[in-house]
Amino acid sequence: MLTQGIGQGTAAVRLVAVEKVYGRGDNEVAVLKRLSLDFAAGSFTAVMGPSGSGKSTFLHCSAGLVKPTRGTVLIGDTDLADLDEVGLTRLRRDRIGFVFQSYNLLPALTVRQNIVLPSQLAGRRPNRSQVLAVVDRVGLADRLDHLPGQLSGGQQQRVAIARALVTRPAVVFADEPTGALDTRTAAAVLGLLRETVDAGGQTLVMVTHDPVAASYADRVVFLADGRFAGELHRPTAEAVAARMTRLGAWNDATVPASAAVRSEGGR
């Protein structure tokens, strides 16, 4: 059963009519437009859509990193608007893991230090076996004492993933977590993400542009121009690719990764 003791069907994350507007006056840009979405506890959801459709903004608003202009975001029973900065920081630290599109590793800290930093900030002693287990799963066991600058892009991405998973937070948000990985490493990471949901009862929301990555999820939610644009349950890569084509989602910035030859990104 689920570790958080939340029944299936309970929303771990809920957005109600969320709007995000950047700029003012003539420069005003509505990025999210009355977006309402539920993410069931213990579910794995992929979020897809054209470049610029608001996927990262949606993820940042959901995780309490960016404040919506209007609307409500709930993590479990907690309305993020009810929290002050301290409360928000505590909630992010204790209940949320976030894998940034740009990794956001601290360059002066080793791989090990980067991974245990969130637990240290929370005043918890990092659990050594938990650290070693997750590091082993992402294939970084022999890189623990390296600095981020000594790693390839794909390796840095895996450090960011290990950092988000190591405290086993109730909700993990991941922004294109396999974007810099070769096909084999991506499959290993996606298998690990799938397992955290199946075994740990955690809730995972992953932005991706790769139909194969999306096929690991229970559900795919499509965004277009800041709005909900449909969903697929038990997605296959083929069905996802077909839907993306219908959305006109593939432009120069989002080549379907499964159709492209990739190599692990170097620096």
Ligand code: ADP
């Ligand atoms: P996606 O992740 O789907 O590519 P984003 O959420 O990054 O989309 O961006 C959606 C739109 O919002 C883009 O047009 C982007 O330029 C705009 N945007 C994102 N962040 C900001 C910001 N901080 N200030 C102004 N505009 C922004």
Ligand code: MG
């Ligand atoms: Mg993005």
